[in-house]
Amino acid sequence: MLVIMLGPPGSGKGTQASRLASDKDLEHLSTGDILRNAVKEGTDLGLEAKRYMEAGDLVPDDLILGIIKERVQDDGKSFLFDGFPRTIPQAEGLDNMLNEIGSGVDLVLDLEVSDNEVINRLSGRFFCPQCQATYNYPNNLPKKEGICDKCGAGLEKRKDDTEEVVKNRLKVYKDQTQPLQDYYRKKSILKAVNGERPIETIFSDLAGIVDSTK
Numbered sequence: 545m546l547v548i549m550l551g552p553p554g555s556g557k558g559t560q561a562s563r564l565a566s567d568k569d570l571e572h573l574s575t576g577d578i579l580r581n582a583v584k585e586g587t588d589l590g591l592e593a594k595r596y597m598e599a600g601d602l603v604p605d606d607l608i609l610g611i612i613k614e615r616v617q618d619d620g621k622s623f624l625f626d627g628f629p630r631t632i633p634q635a636e637g638l639d640n641m642l643n644e645i646g647s648g649v650d651l652v653l654d655l656e657v658s659d660n661e662v663i664n665r666l667s668g669r670f671f672c673p674q675c676q677a678t679y680n681y682p683n684n685l686p687k688k689e690g691i692c693d694k695c696g697a698g699l700e701k702r703k704d705d706t707e708e709v710v711k712n713r714l715k716v717y718k719d720q721t722q723p724l725q726d727y728y729r730k731k732s733i734l735k736a737v738n739g740e741r742p743i744e745t746i747f748s749d750l751a752g753i754v755d756s757t758k
């Protein structure tokens with residue numbers, strides 16, 4: 545099964561995707577996490593991606609499609625894509641790759657969150673550099689301030705969560721990623737979910753949709 549998680553930055557797609565993937569036995573593939581690791585490790589990919597990420601712009605499609613191709617072809621298993629595709633050319637590239645191996649996208653979950661909510665959430669967002677868990681002040685606090693509940697590492701703020709970069713990321717989302725809603729709506733595989741409700745309620749909706757698509 546192949547599921548895509550769509551939604552603006554700060555919609556909670558990372559949190560929901562990692563839970564959904566382990567619950568439904570899908571491999572969670574976050575292009576944002578892959579790129580952040582590449583930057584941290586200083587690989588060629590990381591060096592190329594860094595300047596786009598810090599400005600809140602998208603990394604070029606060919607780099608992203610290269611990352612995805614390696615994984616999809618290597619494994620041939622079930623995936624939950626989080627943060628990919630983000631442009632129409634990426635979606636078309638994915639369709640071509642999947643066609644070649646006789647597969648296709650089964651479901652696109654679209655987490656809907658308003659612009660104001662996105663700005664509020666991202667300005668209070670922290671992440672764990674070790675295990676990638678995310679936290680939000682004031683709604684999703686770690687038990688001990690500044691410390692990750694899962695692995696005990698010190699929490700940090702993402703470089704691209706400053707107000708100016710967040711505004712650019714939202715603009716980029718609207719211009720380049722939102723057209724994917726129509727792309728997948730036309731294929732009748734898009735399901736919208738209200739992302740401004742408690743995490744548990746959203747999760748149970750998402751899980752129900754995945755179950756009824758299997």
Ligand code: AMP
Binds near residue numbers: 553576602626627704
């Ligand atoms: P995310 O953690 O998904 O918000 O991604 C963080 C940043 O990584 C984005 O603002 C982009 O610069 C880059 N990025 C992640 N996924 C993609 C993608 N599919 N296409 C282009 N850039 C991406």
